[in-house]
Amino acid sequence: MTNAKEKSGAKKRVVLLAGDAERRQLIEDHPEAFLVSESLPLRANLSVLENIAVVLQFRTNTYIGEANDTAWKLLTQVGQTGCAEQRDPDLTYEERFVAKLLRAIVLSPPIILIDRPAQLLPDTNYPFFLNRLLLALEGRFEQCWILDYAWNAALYTSRA
Amino acid sequence: MNALHAWLTLVGQGFSEWLDAWVRVSRFAMTALIGMLSPATYNKATRLVVQKQIYFTAWQILPGFCVFAALFSYLIIEIVGITARKYGLYEYALELIVRILVLEILPLMTALFVALRTGAAINTEVALMKIQNELDALQRIGIDPMRLELLPRVVGGTISVLALTAVNIVAALWLTHLAIVDFHPWTLTDGDFTRMIGKVLDIPVLLVLWAKTLAFGFAVTVIPISEGLSTPQKLFHAPISVLRGMVRLFFSLMLIEAAALAMVYV
Numbered sequence: 001m002t003n004a005k006e007k008s009g010a011k012k013r014v015v016l017l018a019g020d021a022e023r024r025q026l027i028e029d030h031p032e033a034f035l036v037s038e039s040l041p042l043r044a045n046l047s048v049l050e051n052i053a054v055v056l057q058f059r060t061n062t063y064i065g066e067a068n069d070t071a072w073k074l075l076t077q078v079g080q081t082g083c084a085e086q087r088d089p090d091l092t093y094e095e096r097f098v099a100k101l102l103r104a105i106v107l108s109p110p111i112i113l114i115d116r117p118a119q120l121l122p123d124t125n126y127p128f129f130l131n132r133l134l135l136a137l138e139g140r141f142e143q144c145w146i147l148d149y150a151w152n153a154a155l156y157t158s159r160a
Numbered sequence: 161m162n163a164l165h166a167w168l169t170l171v172g173q174g175f176s177e178w179l180d181a182w183v184r185v186s187r188f189a190m191t192a193l194i195g196m197l198s199p200a201t202y203n204k205a206t207r208l209v210v211q212k213q214i215y216f217t218a219w220q221i222l223p224g225f226c227v228f229a230a231l232f233s234y235l236i237i238e239i240v241g242i243t244a245r246k247y248g249l250y251e252y253a254l255e256l257i258v259r260i261l262v263l264e265i266l267p268l269m270t271a272l273f274v275a276l277r278t279g280a281a282i283n284t285e286v287a288l289m290k291i292q293n294e295l296d297a298l299q300r301i302g303i304d305p306m307r308l309e310l311l312p313r314v315v316g317g318t319i320s321v322l323a324l325t326a327v328n329i330v331a332a333l334w335l336t337h338l339a340i341v342d343f344h345p346w347t348l349t350d351g352d353f354t355r356m357i358g359k360v361l362d363i364p365v366l367l368v369l370w371a372k373t374l375a376f377g378f379a380v381t382v383i384p385i386s387e388g389l390s391t392p393q394k395l396f397h398a399p400i401s402v403l404r405g406m407v408r409l410f411f412s413l414m415l416i417e418a419a420a421l422a423m424v425y426v
Binding site: 034035039040041042043044045054055057058059061062063064103104107 | 203204205206208285288289292293294296297298300301302303307308
């Protein structure tokens with residue numbers, strides 16, 4: 001990406017984009033990446049725990065108990081076990097975001113793209129929240145790219 | 161002339177849309193059939209969805225639906241038995257009951273019940289999944305929605321219709337014995353009953369019966385799913401999708417029933 005500006009951490013990168021076309025292109029260029037996005041919802045008739053566990057169960061043919069244990073461990077790691085049995089409509093923005101992130105992280109993909117966090121976490125100081133969350137999950141993912149627009153750059157200056 | 165042209169265009173468009181919808185259903189049915197028969201479809205996650213589908217479609221309603229089917233069957237058995245006796249045709253009552261109740265009414269009634277309860281629910285769920293982009297979300301995290309969400313519903317729904325029909329048929333045959341031989345032993349004996357059942361339910365008839373039930377089971381899941389998948393991604397299309405799916409399903413069930421009748425009697 002020629003226009004994208006990056007603010008790098010060890011495994012976390014904030015990719016600041018000039019506009020929507022650039023964002024779409026970046027996502028298209030990384031089909032191997034797991035995307036955490038407002039446009040990719042959780043399965044509405046599954047609980048948070050099931051939404052995370054089903055990925056492991058389907059992709060690695062794991063027993064349901066084992067997959068649920070892994071999902072529970074991830075939720076414990078980020079301190080969100082309270083929402084484990086809840087379904088999408090009952091979740092807060094933060095809980096929904098955590099569920100989407102853990103669903104992407106459970107298989108340790110090479111890249112996780114967090115698409116426009118402002119849309120996913122409208123009521124949260126998201127640079128701080130993401131920093132804390134990704135620190136809690138260190139060792140569970142290889143790279144995490146936060147795709148945000150350049151006009152939000154100031155939000156990351158003190159915290160990135 | 162313009163009005164005629166507009167009317168013909170409208171009719172043509174309607175016919176084209178109707179044809180497209182049936183082509184979509186046929187394509188999905190073929191894909192589902194191949195998927196169902198492929199061992200690669202099944203893993204621990206898909207088997208769990210199949211189990212859940214059987215639980216919600218058959219096990220959850222088993223007691224209530226069987227009591228209803230038994231009461232309904234008993235009513236038909238009594239009406240046919242009493243009417244036949246009134247006209248001196250009691251020896252034909254048993255054959256009539258088996259042919260009408262066991263071969264025709266019970267399989268169709270079970271399919272219609274499952275269509276109303278599960279078919280409508282599946283149609284709504286798949287339509288909402290499509291509208292809310294849940295299918296793409298699954299695809300994006302490496303889960304094939306066809307394998308995880310759609311095929312298990314077809315397998316579970318088909319098994320459920322077969323199982324519910326079998327249970328209802330066994331109950332109806334037992335009630336027939338109870339009503340015709342045990343309660344009103346006017347002319348028929350146990351031997352007559354067994355012989356008559358064997359005569360009516362011969363191998364070709366049984367094959368048609370189970371092929372028809374299998375087709376019912378397949379239709380009550382495939383048509384709603386196919387209709388749900390073709391829903392445009394706008395929320396107000398959800399009820400339209402269910403409406404279309406249910407109408408298409410009703411006609412398909414009637415068509416299967418008519419074809420089975422033609423195979424046995426024509």
